[in-house]
Amino acid sequence: MNVSRTRNATAVVVVAAGLLLSGCSSSGSGNSGESTTQAAPMAEGDLQDDYQKVIENVLPSVVQIDASDSLGSGVVYDDKGHIVTNAHVVGKERTFKVTTATGEQALTAELVSSYPEQDLAVIKLDDPPSGLKAAEFGDSTKAKVGQIVLAMGSPLGLSSSVTQGIVSATGRTVSEPRSEGSAGATIANMLQTSAAINPGNSGGALVNLDSEVIGIPTLAATDPQMGDGAAPGIGFAIPSSMVKTVVDQIIKDGEVTDSGRAALGITGRTVLGDDYKPAGVAVADTQKDGAAAKAGIEAGDIITKLGDTGITTITSLSEALAGEKPGDKTEVTYTRQGADKTVDVTLGEM
Template structure:
């Protein structure tokens, strides 16, 4: 599931934290042993007992959690289709709501329940972009007190940062779980079957979190203690030994900067015009070798004027390497392309009629 790359690790600190650190320092400075060593009287000015300092720090952290919930939870909604439900985040005061593509599925109309209560509101699909598992829906009659969420610059997200996941797991509306950012820059492939949900997409740059992500959390908000959305939860890892069971404490969220880039295009143009992701311009299928092991991807069709067509690739070729990465499956091809940007040149190795060849392709946009 993982693979190393010079610029990323790949797979299938807040103000409150500062308060905690300050509390620990205060507790250390006012410990009984320190007081005894210095001979300072127990009623010395500005001296804080360890238990009181720890309590004050805990109270401050709890207050920060509660403040974030009060500020952001009203922006998190429940989205219901005829067959399923998920979560969404209010994007603007016009009634645009961002969610996962796998939450909307094939539906075009929805019922949206606000965290602030009231009757469900009607909404319609603006557009879906399964390649990044994102979609935007729009309320037909948005209320005047709609509260858009504030989206952070996810390039500043750091490992160890405290986060809260907000959504509607298992239909339990307006639920909140907490954890930390466990890792950044993960590349993960979603399931495409009904039990696992997802679009089957391979998504780069995901934020990994220990906050619990359960069915129904998809499309909700991963929030920092500055009251900003740093990502949209999209899936939880599964443990192969548990079958389809979720691996506890390993969830993934689409970073907020990618969410903003995609959502802004959908709202403005009704579709994604520049994904920022590289494409080769081919339709492919997996092939196996003589030992029945994955051995590459066969080109089924080549997009007219696409990167592959311009480089001379054609239907029937079997791609075995891209940019130095071995290609054995369709997923490995998708993962390899996440390392590049549109316009970059990349070496593509393939076989044609039993002979191995290489070409340089200038990548297009997904």
């Protein structure tokens, strides 16, 4: 399965649509059947009220970001004007126009710092307006499969749009597509959702019914059999636990000082085997005093396994490392001049 970033929009097509809520009913007879039928509309009304309450609470904290040649979304992080979004939304830009949910005149903002390794960035409004409302970030570790969520953002440039769905899965490790010379981030513990995520939703809010942001929508899956068209109902969001870790460091120090991400400390490239299929990662260089160098791994070695996980590509190595932590000890299997070797490695930090 492929994934695509949800940043750019070059055309907008608006289709009027309504939301149809249907209640559940159970088989029965007599009075119990009648009471079940009467209770359904009330349940629908309660859920609709919950949706509207969440939207009233959170949507004012979701903004549209104009990054010169692209549009994305962002979430107000505090009343000082800090806004969290995706690194791929800000790209290489340093100044931005920000439009709030009220649709008033665009505000100006500047980049504080970008952290492409986790596809997160923080920008700051030059002149935060009075009454700026920060979103409440919840605990994404408590997210459950089947939990109702709303995605808020500016898909296709349609600001203040809301879609609904559920948490479809947790703990996904997803690698972003390469672009503009970037290898693409590999992000662990992502939330998968069925809420529609379209171009422009990147950097917005994935919200639970307690009006808490539990994720930042970032990627939509694509289906190669459909010419890499969107795979409906499969989107991914960076968990709020990671968002808070990264953003708090950027606001405090101007950069990420503790990534919490494991690393081997190598520069590598995917190599092909005799069958012309990916067969491992060739080490092009090792960082001095890095984890690999300390374990005796050298340039020219071909890494084929990390722990029990087979390594065939740079992406598979990144995904394997995403499940580890700095300081963890693991075995690395590699080939040197045709001979297989295995060493114990204490992983470093990205």
